[in-house]
Amino acid sequence: MPAHYTPTAxxxxxxxAMLIFGMLGLGFxxxxxxxxxxxxxxxxxxxxxxxxxxxxxxxxxxxxxxxxPPALPSHMAPIERLAAHAGHHLLYVLMFAIPLTGWLMSxxxxxxxxxxxxxxxxxxxAKDKALGDLLQTVHLGLNLLLIAILLAxxxxxLKHHFFDKDDVLTRMLPRRRx
Amino acid sequence: MKRTALALFSALAFASSAAHAVxxxxxxxxxxxxxxxxxxxxxxxxxxxxxxxxxxxxxxxAPETAAATIEVALASIxxxxxxxxxxxxxxxxxxxxxxxxxRFESTAVKAxxxxxxxxxxxxxxxxxxxxVVVPATFTPQGTTGVFDGTLTIKRGDFSIGEGAWKAFxxxxxxxVIKFLITAAAK
Numbered sequence: 001m002p003a004h005y006t007p008t009a010x011x012x013x014x015x016x017a018m019l020i021f022g023m024l025g026l027g028f029x030x031x032x033x034x035x036x037x038x039x040x041x042x043x044x045x046x047x048x049x050x051x052x053x054x055x056x057x058x059x060x061x062x063x064x065x066x067x068x069p070p071a072l073p074s075h076m077a078p079i080e081r082l083a084a085h086a087g088h089h090l091l092y093v094l095m096f097a098i099p100l101t102g103w104l105m106s107x108x109x110x111x112x113x114x115x116x117x118x119x120x121x122x123x124x125x126a127k128d129k130a131l132g133d134l135l136q137t138v139h140l141g142l143n144l145l146l147i148a149i150l151l152a153x154x155x156x157x158l159k160h161h162f163f164d165k166d167d168v169l170t171r172m173l174p175r176r177r178x
Numbered sequence: 179m180k181r182t183a184l185a186l187f188s189a190l191a192f193a194s195s196a197a198h199a200v201x202x203x204x205x206x207x208x209x210x211x212x213x214x215x216x217x218x219x220x221x222x223x224x225x226x227x228x229x230x231x232x233x234x235x236x237x238x239x240a241p242e243t244a245a246a247t248i249e250v251a252l253a254s255i256x257x258x259x260x261x262x263x264x265x266x267x268x269x270x271x272x273x274x275x276x277x278x279x280x281r282f283e284s285t286a287v288k289a290x291x292x293x294x295x296x297x298x299x300x301x302x303x304x305x306x307x308x309x310v311v312v313p314a315t316f317t318p319q320g321t322t323g324v325f326d327g328t329l330t331i332k333r334g335d336f337s338i339g340e341g342a343w344k345a346f347x348x349x350x351x352x353x354v355i356k357f358l359i360t361a362a363a364k
Contacts, residue, residue, distance in 0.1 A: 035265050037348040044219050110258045117220035127258070 003070035004171045012060040013172060016095065019053050020150075024143065047106060047113045051121060054099035061092060073166040087153060094146045101139040108132035200239070202323045202361040205232040209322075209360035212250060216333075217350040225262075229254035234361050236287075236323070238316065241295060244287040246325075248357065250280045252303075270340040277304045282312075293317055297327065303336040312357070327357040 005013070026046050033039040072081055106113055107123035109132035114120045125131065160168035210232065215224040229251035236244040252272045257263050267274040284299035297312045314327035332351045333339050339349055 035261050037342050037345070040219060040348050111223075112221050114220045 004175055005069055006063075006067055008063055009060075009067065009069065010172060010174060012056060012063065016053060016056050016060065019049060019056075020095070020146075023049055023053065024147065027143065044117075047102065048116050050099045050102050051113060051115050053095070054103070057092075057095045057099070061096070064092070070171055073160075073164070073168060075164065075166065084156070087149060087156070090149055091146075091153065094142055094149065098139065098142050098146060101135055101142060105132055105135035105139055108135055200237060200363045202236045202363050203234055204362040204364065205234050206322065206360045206362060207232075209324075211356075211358040212248075213356045213358075215354045215356075216352065219348055223258065225255060225257045227252070227254050228256060232359055234325075234359065236316070236325070236361070238318070238323075241287050241289040244284070244297075246282070246284040246287075246297065246299070246359075248282045248359075252278060252280055270343055271338055273304055280304075282310075285309075301329075301331070304338060306336045308335060314357075322360055322362045325357065325359040325361070327359075329355045329357070331355060 004010075023046065026042065026049075030039060030042045030046060033042070072084060076084070103113065103121065104125055107125040108128050110127040112120065112123050157169045157172075160166050161170070207230075210230075212227045212230055213224060214226070215222060217223070227250045230248055232246070232248045234244075234246050236246070253267060253274045255263055255266050255272075257266055266272055269275075272280075280301070280303040282299055282301050284297050286298045288296045288298070290296060293315050295314050295316060297314050299310060299312065301308050301310045308331075310329055310331070312327040312329045314325055317324045317326070331353050333349075333353050334344075334346070334351050338353075343349060
């Protein structure tokens with residue numbers, strides 16, 4: 001019986017994946033808009049979902065640290081294993097750093113986040129235009145890196161499934177009950 | 179003789195103190211400020227107007243004779259972002275091209291006791307004039323006095339934020355304006 005990820009790990013993986021996909025689209029779209037009430041609404045939604053993703057990532061990190069995932073398949077060469085581990089570690093770092101830089105940027109630009117309009121999120125930084133602009137560049141840069149790593153991540157999963165024909169992809173999918 | 183001299187001296191002292199009224203008229207722009215605050219989708223935002231002129235005449239012993247006018251250069255707005263500043267100048271907002279200044283002109287000042295006052299006046303923004311009453315405090319600080327007033331207006335009354343911005347769901351209707359005017363006595 002091949003080992004699967006825990007249902008919790010699977011749920012976190014796919015929920016966060018869908019949210020990140022949506023956030024990337026929203027983020028790139030919204031920065032191109034002219035100022036309008038709609039733009040302000042979209043920015044708010046982007047920040048609210050960002051806070052949500054950040055909280056889910058914290059839960060996910062805690063779960064990962066306490067629950068060892070299935071071992072990599074035996075056919076993988078050392079260099080491939082290194083790439084897999086490096087890629088996953090980098091994804092965890094980016095999933096944590098990207099919302100964090102968004103939070104810092106918003107504080108530095110003087111726009112406090114009030115989560116879904118109800119929970120004020122403290123500004124970690126005082127208003128500082130130069131710092132805000134810098135954080136914006138960092139946030140963008142990290143997102144471009146994320147897109148690159150995600151392409152590699154998805155590509156690798158498909159390679160394992162269609163070329164290696166191993167269970168790397170299927171063990172992250174919901175298990176069909178017999 | 180002594181009593182007469184004493185009486186005369188006291189009368190003179192009294193008369194001179196009554197004649198020497200303290201009038202605050204020299205506004206110190208570098209120690210004065212106009213701030214505004216509003217809600218944007220539940221988040222408190224604030225800004226300032228960097229350029230304004232103010233004429234003031236205030237004698238604490240005779241508050242009902244006081245007069246104040248403040249003229250604000252609306253293009254000097256600082257909303258906290260360049261994008262916001264550019265937007266605020268537009269026709270749908272202040273329309274600074276056609277209405278470059280906002281003006282407050284007092285019509286009556288009432289002393290409420292302590293250092294509290296009520297300044298009634300006319301506020302004109304974007305071609306609309308409204309009668310307003312500004313609660314204010316006056317605090318003497320050595321040779322200067324600080325006037326601190328807070329006024330809440332409804333931006334809708336002045337057509338500030340038209341078209342897509344007319345609804346109050348994104349930018350709320352209430353705007354709190356805080357005047358801090360420091361003036362030296364003559």
